[in-house]
Amino acid sequence: MARAVSTRRTVVFTIVAWIIALVIFFPILYTIITSFKSETEAIQGFNLIPSGTIESYGAVQAQSNYFKFFLNSVVLSVGSTILALLIAVPSAWSMAFAPTNKTKDILMWMLSTKMMPAVAVLVPFYLMFRDFGLLDTRTGLMVMLTMINLPIVIWMLYTYFREIPGEILEAARMDGASLWGEIVYVLTPMAVPGIASTMLLNIILAWNEAFWTIRLTTTNAAPLTAFIASFSSPQGLFWAKLSAASTLAIAPILIMGWFSQKQLVRGLTFGAVK
Amino acid sequence: MGNITLKKVNKSFGATQVIPGIDLTIEDGEFVVFVGPSGCGKSTLLRLIAGLEDTTSGRIEIDGRDVTGAAPAKRGLAMVFQSYALYPHMSVRNNIAFPLKMAKLDQGAIDKKVTEAARVLNLTNYLDRRPGQLSGGQRQRVAIGRAIVREPSAFLFDEPLSNLDAALRGTMRLEISELHHQLKTTMIYVTHDQVEAMTMADKIVVLNAGNIEQVGSPLDLYHRPDNIFVAGFIGSPRMNFATGEFAKPYNAHSIGVRPEHLKLSTESGALRGTVGVAEHLGSDTFLHIHVDGIGLVTARVGGEFGVSHGDQVFLTPEEGRVHRFDDKGLAIR
Numbered sequence A: 001m002a003r004a005v006s007t008r009r010t011v012v013f014t015i016v017a018w019i020i021a022l023v024i025f026f027p028i029l030y031t032i033i034t035s036f037k038s039e040t041e042a043i044q045g046f047n048l049i050p051s052g053t054i055e056s057y058g059a060v061q062a063q064s065n066y067f068k069f070f071l072n073s074v075v076l077s078v079g080s081t082i083l084a085l086l087i088a089v090p091s092a093w094s095m096a097f098a099p100t101n102k103t104k105d106i107l108m109w110m111l112s113t114k115m116m117p118a119v120a121v122l123v124p125f126y127l128m129f130r131d132f133g134l135l136d137t138r139t140g141l142m143v144m145l146t147m148i149n150l151p152i153v154i155w156m157l158y159t160y161f162r163e164i165p166g167e168i169l170e171a172a173r174m175d176g177a178s179l180w181g182e183i184v185y186v187l188t189p190m191a192v193p194g195i196a197s198t199m200l201l202n203i204i205l206a207w208n209e210a211f212w213t214i215r216l217t218t219t220n221a222a223p224l225t226a227f228i229a230s231f232s233s234p235q236g237l238f239w240a241k242l243s244a245a246s247t248l249a250i251a252p253i254l255i256m257g258w259f260s261q262k263q264l265v266r267g268l269t270f271g272a273v274k
Numbered sequence B: 001m002g003n004i005t006l007k008k009v010n011k012s013f014g015a016t017q018v019i020p021g022i023d024l025t026i027e028d029g030e031f032v033v034f035v036g037p038s039g040c041g042k043s044t045l046l047r048l049i050a051g052l053e054d055t056t057s058g059r060i061e062i063d064g065r066d067v068t069g070a071a072p073a074k075r076g077l078a079m080v081f082q083s084y085a086l087y088p089h090m091s092v093r094n095n096i097a098f099p100l101k102m103a104k105l106d107q108g109a110i111d112k113k114v115t116e117a118a119r120v121l122n123l124t125n126y127l128d129r130r131p132g133q134l135s136g137g138q139r140q141r142v143a144i145g146r147a148i149v150r151e152p153s154a155f156l157f158d159e160p161l162s163n164l165d166a167a168l169r170g171t172m173r174l175e176i177s178e179l180h181h182q183l184k185t186t187m188i189y190v191t192h193d194q195v196e197a198m199t200m201a202d203k204i205v206v207l208n209a210g211n212i213e214q215v216g217s218p219l220d221l222y223h224r225p226d227n228i229f230v231a232g233f234i235g236s237p238r239m240n241f242a243t244g245e246f247a248k249p250y251n252a253h254s255i256g257v258r259p260e261h262l263k264l265s266t267e268s269g270a271l272r273g274t275v276g277v278a279e280h281l282g283s284d285t286f287l288h289i290h291v292d293g294i295g296l297v298t299a300r301v302g303g304e305f306g307v308s309h310g311d312q313v314f315l316t317p318e319e320g321r322v323h324r325f326d327d328k329g330l331a332i333r
Helices: A002-035 A039-043 A055-063 A066-097 A103-115 A118-131 A138-162 A166-174 A179-190 A192-208 A211-215 A224-229 A239-259 A261-268 B042-050 B092-102 B107-120 B136-148 B166-183 B194-200 B218-223 B228-233
Strands: B004-013 B016-026 B031-035 B057-062 B077-080 B154-158 B186-191 B203-208 B211-216 B240-243 B254-257 B262-265 B271-280 B284-291 B295-302 B312-317 B323-325
Touching (some): A002 A239, A066 A192, A066 A224, A103 A138, A118 A138, A118 A211, A138 A211, A166 A179, A179 A192, A192 A261, A239 A261, B016 B042, B031 B194, B042 B077, B092 B107, B092 B136, B166 B194, B211 B218, B211 B228, B228 B254, B284 B312
Parallel strands (some): B154 B186
Antiparallel strands (some): B004 B016, B203 B211, B262 B312, B271 B312
């Protein structure tokens, strides 16, 4: 009996989970479906079966160079992630292994910067970028993305590092490792799973960042977010082209996420379950 | 060389004073054990010597050189941790080689030293395994291997055997003692286990609440404890204590007699008591005897002693084996 009940429960939960997953995934799915429609089909209303034309993709590529945007996205997300890690690894090290009584406050303060609406600092940042000649440059945007995601990167690494027994680092110190040696030979290799999932998450966050990437770029440094935005033009909406652009923009990160989902799930639930 | 001198070494964590000011001299080649109950500051003292904690005030010298402010690696010491603290991502070989790599030795010299250490510690067949694939005793040996390749002026052991089971602990105890005889290097060993202290040490430092209660050879502490604390801490089972009228005939505030120094008789003796629990170890029997006015008294008798629960027995302290203490708990000699 008990077995029958639990089987029924499993079935019900599975169905509910699938429904929820489909609801969440549906906008993405519909975007992909729409991208395979013609413009006339796309504005005709709800329709799950596209004609399968790829004319929108052709039009999108003809209208603006996808690969240029793609390359910018890669450079920006990977670059800002590396930059963030370079700053975050030592920061998280000091907070995890040499905490002071202000460490908790600093962590909270860093997190609080994420609570501020980005638009509140748009004008000062825009002016600073203009004065330093950073508008529409990869360098400028990379710095911006690093700053935006740094709190999360530090927080995640801090959580991982806290799980590493301090005695091992002390052993390294006794063995003659310098601070640098300790971080490079002992801490980092031990934290590789944590660092890897932090890296993946940060690449995704940076890839999807749309507020600053759209506002601080025009052409040279514009990533795929700006590529999508360029198809919601004032001349009218071209749903199919917009969908094709969106699909092209999210495809790489979706594929990367798919292949690294084990890392990501482990990373995001790390420390939650002992 | 491995002379270590502590001069008025003081350690405070914020307002809490853990080590109030310790003077201690450790001679080259000595096996010194810091022993005391948990929280007595013995590990902190070891970490101060290692340089893993900063000294609040005072001076630490190694071979006459002031190392009070020196980094751990600059003190020429090696440490074996309670948790072994092996590098889990490195093979046994690389774990042992790590301090040599940090010292920038050439690969040939590193290989030679690692092979030699592995041979001494019976780890030759495990060199390519990861620490996770080893047993507790093997891990402990890797930790020791990592320490000996450095040829330090002194080894520091922080409760290295407390994670091992009783049988392995006995074996490792012998191995470490044997290692000390081979290397003749200064060793400082921290433990809360007085059996380890008694069996391994040349010199025992008994610590209590950050203070040194007594320093001496194991038998010195056993036969001539300076105070009630040391008398009670060293020796197993614990010394029996009595105060008041029992101590008066000895001109003392309190007296102490070790369980092995009580003569037992079923007919007559100085004290009368009732047998409670008897612990039979085979070679010995520990009798826990209720004595009016004192409470539970432990007596150690030979393997076979025909009394059982509830029997009446008589106890007499052996001549010259009674330890006398004044009202401050200090030994009267």
